[in-house]
Amino acid sequence: MATKTYDAIVIGSGITGGWAAKELTEKGLDVLLLEAGKNIDPNKDYSEHKMPYDVKYRGLTDVKFMEENYPVQRQCYACREYNHHLFVNDKENPYTTPADKPYLFLRGRHVGGRSIMWGRQVYRWSDLDFLANEKDGIAIPWPVTYKDIEPWYDYVETFVGISGMKEGLPQLPDGKFLKPMAMSCGERIMRQKIGEKWRGQRVVTIGRTAILTEDHKGRAACHYCGPCEQGCITRSYFSTLNSTLPAAQATGRLTLRPHSVVRGLIYDKDSNRVSGAYVVDGVSKQELEVKGKIVFLCASTLESARILLNSANPRYANGLANSSGVLGHYLMDHLYGSGASGEFPGLEEYPDLGRRPNGIYIPRFQNLKGKDAKYLRGYGFQGGSHRAGYLGGFQLPSLGSSLPPGFGASLKEAMKEPGGWSMSLSGFGECLPDQRNKVEINKTMTDKWGIPAMHITADWYENDQTMYDEIRDVGAEMLEASGCKNVRTFGESKPAPPGKGIHEMGTARMGNDPKTSVLNKWNQTHDIKNLFVTDGSFMVSSGCQNPSITYMAFTARAANYAVEQMKKGEL
Ligand SMILES: Cc1cc2nc3c(=O)[nH]c(=O)nc-3n(C[C@H](O)[C@H](O)[C@H](O)COP(=O)(O)OP(=O)(O)OC[C@H]3O[C@@H](n4cnc5c(N)ncnc54)[C@H](O)[C@@H]3O)c2cc1C
Numbered sequence: 001m002a003t004k005t006y007d008a009i010v011i012g013s014g015i016t017g018g019w020a021a022k023e024l025t026e027k028g029l030d031v032l033l034l035e036a037g038k039n040i041d042p043n044k045d046y047s048e049h050k051m052p053y054d055v056k057y058r059g060l061t062d063v064k065f066m067e068e069n070y071p072v073q074r075q076c077y078a079c080r081e082y083n084h085h086l087f088v089n090d091k092e093n094p095y096t097t098p099a100d101k102p103y104l105f106l107r108g109r110h111v112g113g114r115s116i117m118w119g120r121q122v123y124r125w126s127d128l129d130f131l132a133n134e135k136d137g138i139a140i141p142w143p144v145t146y147k148d149i150e151p152w153y154d155y156v157e158t159f160v161g162i163s164g165m166k167e168g169l170p171q172l173p174d175g176k177f178l179k180p181m182a183m184s185c186g187e188r189i190m191r192q193k194i195g196e197k198w199r200g201q202r203v204v205t206i207g208r209t210a211i212l213t214e215d216h217k218g219r220a221a222c223h224y225c226g227p228c229e230q231g232c233i234t235r236s237y238f239s240t241l242n243s244t245l246p247a248a249q250a251t252g253r254l255t256l257r258p259h260s261v262v263r264g265l266i267y268d269k270d271s272n273r274v275s276g277a278y279v280v281d282g283v284s285k286q287e288l289e290v291k292g293k294i295v296f297l298c299a300s301t302l303e304s305a306r307i308l309l310n311s312a313n314p315r316y317a318n319g320l321a322n323s324s325g326v327l328g329h330y331l332m333d334h335l336y337g338s339g340a341s342g343e344f345p346g347l348e349e350y351p352d353l354g355r356r357p358n359g360i361y362i363p364r365f366q367n368l369k370g371k372d373a374k375y376l377r378g379y380g381f382q383g384g385s386h387r388a389g390y391l392g393g394f395q396l397p398s399l400g401s402s403l404p405p406g407f408g409a410s411l412k413e414a415m416k417e418p419g420g421w422s423m424s425l426s427g428f429g430e431c432l433p434d435q436r437n438k439v440e441i442n443k444t445m446t447d448k449w450g451i452p453a454m455h456i457t458a459d460w461y462e463n464d465q466t467m468y469d470e471i472r473d474v475g476a477e478m479l480e481a482s483g484c485k486n487v488r489t490f491g492e493s494k495p496a497p498p499g500k501g502i503h504e505m506g507t508a509r510m511g512n513d514p515k516t517s518v519l520n521k522w523n524q525t526h527d528i529k530n531l532f533v534t535d536g537s538f539m540v541s542s543g544c545q546n547p548s549i550t551y552m553a554f555t556a557r558a559a560n561y562a563v564e565q566m567k568k569g570e571l
């Protein structure tokens, strides 16, 4: 294996690695896909149809085991007794932070990466986002505009299958949608009341989600079983395993190698190119070398930066392709953790929608035309309206879930009765790029495979805090305007630690100037032309939309560019 030179090596098989593998193989390249973690067998590893009685702790988890092995991952809402094997073992994958600045690096390590557990919410960016840095004089300008990316959004969405509703909003461009999921009655009332009160400025729409509402490209429509973070045997939501990997495999040009932990990239100083990767076998811990003509780094924002920093050599002493010195810096996440909830009276005669795996979305409405808020940029809301009680009785339990009151016979009686309607709204805010937020290499700690670990420093600053505080009050205001009662705000005085939004991005930003950016507008490193980085590392600002569809669009675009350049003999 070490002797074969592949046309391309893709590192990481998550959302972006799956796309790189699909695009490069479909365009004729012989591709080696390296994945640090194990293979996934949907028949054994997916658990979306398991019931509480199928697992030892009835869904409430072995708290001691989780505290010992998954102290970080257990803080993710999606990490449960049913699926903790889809999250990394924190003991084997350590990292450090300053004592007063916790960072939650929430992730998986297996074929498919976080595409198996992700929340599937997809929202396009607009020029409000791509032009924001330039307009505000923050960080550096994006080297692309919406016009450059729009065809690639179209392209990836057509393959992925996104359900959603067209709204014609300039700040949230419509996409290629399958039919939308239905809104519950509480959500429909909110859409109407908010629409009336803010006359189109604030809009309540159904979540745009990478879940099929119709059969699509050989995959079955969703049957609303509910806990998607545990896998999907009918392949109804988009993941590497459900979508891009089968497409890449169908070409006959993909070699997938799980248990392949990339320690660093092989650099050839004579040609100033990368020629492959140093891989530690995840099981035997033996090191091997693999060779490729081009390399696509898709190991996720923090891990890709770590690989480049760990690949330092005499020519690039501060990290490979880091002549700018910005590699590892400008780490961002979304501001998360504050919002409001309330009761929705008067809807008792209406049934709930069951386990619809989606909620509603309120696109950003602040600072759209000029500055009308106390901070820069803005936030959107995600949330939903449901019935408690009856539904609660059938929910997969988790600590803190709202079950009907009572025990034994009285609990069973109570479960027959549908409870009241409630509504909640939770904000996702844009975080400004800041040089102080960064990932470095910890010089004294290694992971289970002997590879130097990360030291992550990230915090929230004034703009974030001001926005975070407003989210609570505005969420409550909109619930009240919709007719909710007993409205309560939630969220600690400070935002949840960075990382909790699970949208880390920005450690190898793109730009036109090689002195201030790592990548050019094609996700190609300025320094080494056969090296591409297409996970969230390239992001120059964070928007407030869930970012993965943007990563997919840029990855497909970069792969197309790389193959064109190869064909022209320029790579
Ligand atoms: C619970 C949850 C909910 C989320 N909800 C949403 C959402 O609604 N919308 C949205 O847009 N995003 C969401 N996200 C975020 C989304 O999952 C990520 O943005 C996306 O997966 C990033 O893609 P990626 O390819 O960069 O990384 P990943 O999908 O994390 O894949 C990286 C892969 O690289 C592998 N790897 C790492 N290091 C190495 C190495 N050294 N050698 C070889 N392989 C390596 C990993 O094992 C992994 O398989 C959510 C995430 C989680 C966990």
Ligand code: SF4
Binding pocket: 048, 211, 212, 221, 222, 223, 224, 225, 226, 227, 228, 231, 232, 233, 234, 235, 236, 237, 357
């Ligand atoms: S996408 Fe639909 S069918 Fe698949 S796990 Fe989620 S709810 Fe179930």
